[in-house]
């Protein structure tokens with residue numbers, strides 16, 4: 442296969458990475474696991490003049506858990522590490538579950554969550570659960586950093602809020618308050634190695650009475666050009682009592698806010714129905730988790 446020529450750099454530190462990015466802002470692409478980027482390069486959908494491999498930047502590797510601050514996952518951390526991390530299993534079990542659904546074991550050993558999110562696919566496995574967690578992104582460049590709620594990261598189909606010269610440095614998942622849980626549900630045509638037809642992450646937080654909804658978030662995937670939150674549904678669900686009617690209503694409202702298309706994987710109509718069922722199940726699972734069932 443003939444590839445367009447490109448320069449290849451492999452920095453060892455954030456200083457080197459940031460210097461390369463500021464010098465080659467418009468022509469460089471970061472390579473993390475390469476499981477999306479190299480497909481696009483081989484298919485000539487992208488032809489970057491420079492590829493910067495971040496695999497040797499130790500400062501981009503790792504997961505730390507702080508009961509007060511939450512979970513921090515650095516951008517170069519592999520999906521397989523996230524899947525198996527004891528900290529992720531304890532503080533964000535739905536993320537561990539979502540990570541385990543991405544591709545195959547081989548893909549997960551190469552791929553990063555940063556690549557999953559920065560590629561900007563509407564069906565990306567980890568995006569809905571990160572939306573449900575209210576994850577905050579640390580975005581960096583030479584001379585500065587900024588924080589951005591993940592719900593503001595995707596601007597349009599495969600277009601993100603990263604400006605030239607910027608890169609995604611870390612994810613922070615705020616510590617869950619007591620009486621709160623996050624769950625993830627998805628459906629693909631097959632059991633494995635399949636892009637999801639629909640996926641959804643939900644956050645449920647209850648009042649002290651353990652039956653009134655204090656806060657909800659619904660992160661939806663593969664039902665629009667970007668992963669996004671069902672904000673109208675969230676507003677309507679707050680204050681409701683959690684019972685079968687609540688689960689049904691949550692599904693109905695999420696489906697109403699979904700804007701899917703027909704494609705090779707599913708019809709728009711089927712996707713809306715799936716969104717309703719998966720949202721209902723995810724909220725039911727979150728409620729059971731809060732109750733310790």
Ligand SMILES: Cc1cc2nc3c(=O)[nH]c(=O)nc-3n(C[C@H](O)[C@H](O)[C@H](O)COP(=O)(O)OP(=O)(O)OC[C@H]3O[C@@H](n4cnc5c(N)ncnc54)[C@H](O)[C@@H]3O)c2cc1C
Pocket residue numbers: 470471472473474475476477478479480516517520542543544545548551552553554555556557558559560564565566567603607608609610634635636637
């Ligand atoms: C066989 C196969 C199966 C797959 N199955 C699934 C699946 O089930 N679910 C799913 O969601 N995806 C799937 N994918 C897609 C892909 O594996 C994931 O999206 C993966 O997480 C991408 O991560 P990566 O590290 O390989 O990204 P890369 O390919 O290295 O990068 C992807 C994009 O993100 C950018 N990028 C990477 N890191 C950063 C950073 N720190 N800052 C700024 N930009 C950055 C790159 O420049 C590039 O534009 C599959 C891919 C293959 C080949």
